[in-house]
Amino acid sequence: MGTMDTMGMGTSDTSDTMDMQAPPSPEERVAELLDRMKDSISDSDGARLRAVYEFAARAHEGQLRKDGSPYVSHPVEVAHIVADLTPDLESVMAALLHDTIEDTGFTYGDIRRVFGRPVAELVDGVTKLTRVPYTSKEDQQMENLRKMFLAMAKDIRVILIKICDRLHNMRTLAYHTQQKRREKAMETMEIYAPLSHRLGMQRIKWELEDLSLYDLDPVGYQEITQELAIRHELHASFLSQVQTRLSDRLGEAHIEANISGRIKHIYSIYRKMYSMHKSLFEIYDLYAVRIIVDEMADCYNVLGFVHDLYKPMPGRFKDYISTPKPNMYQSLHTTVIGREGMPFEVQIRTWEMHHTAEYGIAAHWKYKEGLGEGQFGLEEKLEWVRRLLETQQDTDAEDFIRNLKIDMFADEVFVFTPRGDVINLPAGATPIDFAYAIHSAVGNRMMGAKVNGRIVNLEYNLQNGDIIEVLTGSGHGPSRDWLSLAKTGEARNKIKQWFKKERREENVARGKEEFDRELKRAGIPMSTITKPDVQESILKRLSFNNYEDLYAAIGYGGIPALRAVNRIRDELTRINQLQSDKETVSKLISQVRNAPAPVSGVVVEGVDNCLIKFARCCAPVPGDPIIGFITRGYGVSLHREGCRNALTSQKNSINAGRWIVVRWSENIKEAYQTGLCLSARDRNGLITDISSVISGQKVPVRRINAKSLPDEKALLHLTLEVRDLKELDAIIRRLYLIEGMREVSRCSIT
Ligand code: MN
Numbered sequence: 001m002g003t004m005d006t007m008g009m010g011t012s013d014t015s016d017t018m019d020m021q022a023p024p025s026p027e028e029r030v031a032e033l034l035d036r037m038k039d040s041i042s043d044s045d046g047a048r049l050r051a052v053y054e055f056a057a058r059a060h061e062g063q064l065r066k067d068g069s070p071y072v073s074h075p076v077e078v079a080h081i082v083a084d085l086t087p088d089l090e091s092v093m094a095a096l097l098h099d100t101i102e103d104t105g106f107t108y109g110d111i112r113r114v115f116g117r118p119v120a121e122l123v124d125g126v127t128k129l130t131r132v133p134y135t136s137k138e139d140q141q142m143e144n145l146r147k148m149f150l151a152m153a154k155d156i157r158v159i160l161i162k163i164c165d166r167l168h169n170m171r172t173l174a175y176h177t178q179q180k181r182r183e184k185a186m187e188t189m190e191i192y193a194p195l196s197h198r199l200g201m202q203r204i205k206w207e208l209e210d211l212s213l214y215d216l217d218p219v220g221y222q223e224i225t226q227e228l229a230i231r232h233e234l235h236a237s238f239l240s241q242v243q244t245r246l247s248d249r250l251g252e253a254h255i256e257a258n259i260s261g262r263i264k265h266i267y268s269i270y271r272k273m274y275s276m277h278k279s280l281f282e283i284y285d286l287y288a289v290r291i292i293v294d295e296m297a298d299c300y301n302v303l304g305f306v307h308d309l310y311k312p313m314p315g316r317f318k319d320y321i322s323t324p325k326p327n328m329y330q331s332l333h334t335t336v337i338g339r340e341g342m343p344f345e346v347q348i349r350t351w352e353m354h355h356t357a358e359y360g361i362a363a364h365w366k367y368k369e370g371l372g373e374g375q376f377g378l379e380e381k382l383e384w385v386r387r388l389l390e391t392q393q394d395t396d397a398e399d400f401i402r403n404l405k406i407d408m409f410a411d412e413v414f415v416f417t418p419r420g421d422v423i424n425l426p427a428g429a430t431p432i433d434f435a436y437a438i439h440s441a442v443g444n445r446m447m448g449a450k451v452n453g454r455i456v457n458l459e460y461n462l463q464n465g466d467i468i469e470v471l472t473g474s475g476h477g478p479s480r481d482w483l484s485l486a487k488t489g490e491a492r493n494k495i496k497q498w499f500k501k502e503r504r505e506e507n508v509a510r511g512k513e514e515f516d517r518e519l520k521r522a523g524i525p526m527s528t529i530t531k532p533d534v535q536e537s538i539l540k541r542l543s544f545n546n547y548e549d550l551y552a553a554i555g556y557g558g559i560p561a562l563r564a565v566n567r568i569r570d571e572l573t574r575i576n577q578l579q580s581d582k583e584t585v586s587k588l589i590s591q592v593r594n595a596p597a598p599v600s601g602v603v604v605e606g607v608d609n610c611l612i613k614f615a616r617c618c619a620p621v622p623g624d625p626i627i628g629f630i631t632r633g634y635g636v637s638l639h640r641e642g643c644r645n646a647l648t649s650q651k652n653s654i655n656a657g658r659w660i661v662v663r664w665s666e667n668i669k670e671a672y673q674t675g676l677c678l679s680a681r682d683r684n685g686l687i688t689d690i691s692s693v694i695s696g697q698k699v700p701v702r703r704i705n706a707k708s709l710p711d712e713k714a715l716l717h718l719t720l721e722v723r724d725l726k727e728l729d730a731i732i733r734r735l736y737l738i739e740g741m742r743e744v745s746r747c748s749i750t
Helices: 026-037 043-059 073-085 089-097 108-115 117-130 139-153 156-171 178-198 202-216 218-230 232-252 266-276 296-309 351-366 378-391 395-404 407-411 431-438 440-444 489-502 504-521 532-542 547-556 561-594 644-651 686-696 725-736
Strands: 257-263 287-293 332-337 343-350 412-416 422-426 446-451 454-456 468-472 602-604 612-614 626-630 636-640 659-664 672-681 701-709 713-722 741-747
Touching: 026 043, 026 073, 026 089, 043 073, 043 089, 043 108, 073 089, 073 156, 089 108, 089 117, 089 156, 108 117, 117 156, 139 178, 156 178, 156 202, 178 202, 202 218, 202 266, 202 351, 218 232, 218 266, 232 257, 232 287, 232 296, 287 296, 287 351, 296 332, 296 343, 343 351, 422 431, 431 440, 431 446, 431 468, 431 489, 440 446, 440 489, 489 504, 489 547, 504 547, 504 561, 532 547, 532 561, 547 561, 626 644, 636 644, 636 659, 644 659, 672 686, 672 725, 686 701, 686 713, 686 725, 713 725, 725 741
Parallel strands: 287 343, 612 636
Antiparallel strands: 257 287, 332 343, 412 422, 446 454, 446 468, 602 659, 626 636, 626 659, 672 713, 672 741, 701 713
16 A cells, blocks of 8 residues: 655656666657557547657757757657646647757747647747746846746746756756756756746656755755665655554554655755754654545544544644645645654645645646647636635735736736846836836936847837847937836836926926917916916915916926816816805895895894795794795795704805894794694594694694595694794694694694
8 A cells, every 4th residue: 555755856757867778769758658648639639749759850850969869859758747747738749849949940830830829839938938048136036037937938838848848957967067057957946946836736846956956055965865865774664664554543444545655855855954954863854654535534534543643743733625725735734753753744635635736737637527629728727716716815825826827917028137137017018118117317318229139119019038228328318208108107207207307497388388278278368367366276276386387297297288277167167156156145135135025023133124934844933943044036034943954055055155143033923824744543533633722722723634544544734823832832732632643743834
């Protein structure tokens, strides 16, 4: 049941460079490739693959690798690595052809004609990545470079092929100079291993890291491998003893499990020794035991048995099943202490989780049923992204998703400075944006730009991977046209800033010209807006101290002339409205004052005689607090304070000035009409009872309306004439005493 992985670096079937036997020929390896793929592709596809190989062999004819083998052996091995990840025929075909555009006379067009567009696109994508210049940089730059890789690839399969290409190159680096090896190792460590990690391809990532470490720190690498080799027996017996014990226990519990033990990969040990300043003997999680089961529920069962057999180390349990890592990795992790006090890590997962851990994003292509041609499109990628979104919240995941959404990278472009720094700009950015992103002084002195060594005009849309050189000269300044060519706000702001500072007089003159034109078009004479009080409120509205500042702002593009004039028009309208309101009110007040008919009972503050009208909506009677509203043409209308109509009108700023203070006079003789609403249980004699209450009070009733509603309910409306509130309150109190009366309230007069 258990197996013991071999220790140390690169142990794949193709990597055994120490092997003294003659390596198999490319033809033999192609036969093996066809054989391993025969289950996932049709016979005719097999024939196509063979044709691709023959094309590649012919294209690379006469070329040799450093070790003296025919060059085509390299693409064949890369195709093997790709086929190990995915049975996608196009990917394997493209792997066989991946160096043809770069290294042979054939072009994209040739490959498209012979093998179709999808394969040609993949080969072209790999070629473009090959041409991305690389120099070691600080972290932020590396991150941009990795993003650029993803952005340029457009298709995630391009990245896969490129990573496989790099893996094979790293496996066969021995014949290169030490300098070259270190360069490649550095690039692999900074670009390809992190990309493999992001795509969840753990196994490839480990191998890339170990191969890189071998060249980057040969001494450190040897130290670890030698120590591990010396203690090989010890490690092997420890792991096999653990395996046996676990397998016996799970067997008793009838849990079907695959158990394997290994020493962790060299780079991870190296990193721990380095970061923790510890020797190899002090690193406790040197060992990893992996238990693979069929069902997710078994994972947790197995965990129980593991903790039962061995003492868990506190704080070392991690449930990546319920919370997967950003790259979709799922497993249970725990570190336990073995019999001799030796700690080891146990990883528990299902087969499906295992495939994801090993192959990452490719696992989801590999294990999908009924895969046809061209199905690795956008949908596949979106599915992957969607699943990530569902399961991940942390920022690392967000970053990962951003980097994975290749098609959604359409809104960004990554370009180089001549020094090799990566600059990230929005898609559609021009050399102007680039120049201002470098420094405003560079932008302001720009005369032109070179892209990949050729002069371009400033409208040129930057492409991923372009190398941009800004040509500058003294005595130059930006042109106003640049404002429409620049894509970034940063560039536009800096250009405006320049005009603002450098060209005050010119701006004022130009701004005034534009302003006058718009003002004329709007039909507003200059004299209107220079009247002192008008001018003051306009400038305040526009937030300028004087018109010259406004012209300057228009001149450098800080505010469009049309917008300024529109605001001025609004302000003029407001001023006029205010004016006409004032006039209306004073006219009305004078009308009221001159009105002939005096009404006794009410005093309007500051006015001796005026026309009075009692609002029907609230029908006030003496004793009610009241307010007056100057109406157009009817004098003053009286409302009760708190009347809904009055409140609404008072909130309206235009009406606000028309509300005035009024009060009842001292000696009132006449009676006033008002309304009451009654709600009661409907019964015989109800109306009679109401009438007798009212007539008992000697109050005239002007009108009664009664209505029967369902559920024995009656609604009545009375219009009465009362002398004051006291009298009205007495009536209300008595009405409440009538049998079946539910509610009595003040209301309008109908
Ligand atoms: Mn290659």
